[in-house]
Amino acid sequence: MKLLEAVSLNKKYGMKRGWFTSEARSVQAVNDVSFSLESGETLGLVGESGCGKSTLARLLLGLEKPSSGRVLYRNMDYTDWSFSEMRQIRSRMQMVFQNSLASFNPLFTVEQIIGEPLRNYGERKAGARRILVADTLELVGLEQKHIHSYPHELSGGQQQRVGIARAIALRPELIICDEPFSSLDVTLRKQMMDLLQALKRELGLSYVFITHDLSVVNRFCDSVAVMVQGEIVEKQSGEGLMQQADHPYTRKLLSSIPVQDPRLRRKDREKEYRE
Numbered sequence: 001m002k003l004l005e006a007v008s009l010n011k012k013y014g015m016k017r018g019w020f021t022s023e024a025r026s027v028q029a030v031n032d033v034s035f036s037l038e039s040g041e042t043l044g045l046v047g048e049s050g051c052g053k054s055t056l057a058r059l060l061l062g063l064e065k066p067s068s069g070r071v072l073y074r075n076m077d078y079t080d081w082s083f084s085e086m087r088q089i090r091s092r093m094q095m096v097f098q099n100s101l102a103s104f105n106p107l108f109t110v111e112q113i114i115g116e117p118l119r120n121y122g123e124r125k126a127g128a129r130r131i132l133v134a135d136t137l138e139l140v141g142l143e144q145k146h147i148h149s150y151p152h153e154l155s156g157g158q159q160q161r162v163g164i165a166r167a168i169a170l171r172p173e174l175i176i177c178d179e180p181f182s183s184l185d186v187t188l189r190k191q192m193m194d195l196l197q198a199l200k201r202e203l204g205l206s207y208v209f210i211t212h213d214l215s216v217v218n219r220f221c222d223s224v225a226v227m228v229q230g231e232i233v234e235k236q237s238g239e240g241l242m243q244q245a246d247h248p249y250t251r252k253l254l255s256s257i258p259v260q261d262p263r264l265r266r267k268d269r270e271k272e273y274r275e
């Protein structure tokens, strides 16, 4: 079953004349992007800074309208839906941000942050909300004592866990993660990826996982799409990409992944020297 579909999506931003530019310009942030995501699938979207990943995420979430093209959720075309019409699917489609702390209300406790989407989408009884928040906290591996903490009192890893908890509070079907762990160190990043995998199994989630780091996605994603200047230039399985990347940009990305095994590292250096 197709959960999400993008059909020939385009997004062009007009840039007005400024102090340092004499002509009005436009930027084609997303260029003829098409893909579909099956229920239960994890799609990685990889590309360097400025290639249009976050713009594509905003189009998929209905936070911005495309210049042309369509977006469909379970075959429902929501491209032209208003903000209030989007409520029908917003509870099923949630987002985890790169910097969760910046997306939290600093005056809210963890309980209020995780409880906010529940309150907005219909769980009016405070008691029932408290139980759901406690369950969700446990699912993301946070202790119950953190329920009354404020975001600034938590570590970076704990803040990202609260961000994930907020995203899963409504038990959505799809989560769009925009560089969710790029500010964390390698060990924490690994723990978070494991957490997302466990949640996928437990809650039957699907993910669109946006990153600039190809090494993050090759084990985690069922398929990986590589974006260059707004366009998807290559899409295949994570493993397929590691073995046989077709596009030169993907090969460049792959060559920048550090090789752990020293024998393979030496082989790589020898190959580079011969070339």
Ligand SMILES: Nc1ncnc2c1ncn2[C@@H]1O[C@H](COP(=O)(O)OP(=O)(O)OP(=O)(O)O)[C@@H](O)[C@H]1O
Residues within 6 Å of the ligand: 013, 014, 015, 027, 028, 029, 047, 048, 049, 050, 051, 052, 053, 054, 055, 056, 212
């Ligand atoms: N609101 C906007 N108005 C004008 N141009 C924009 C706007 N949002 C994004 N852009 C431009 O669109 C292009 C793609 O930006 P986007 O933020 O989607 O890239 P990205 O791949 O997510 O980058 P990063 O990884 O650095 O966040 C960039 O050239 C950016 O300057």
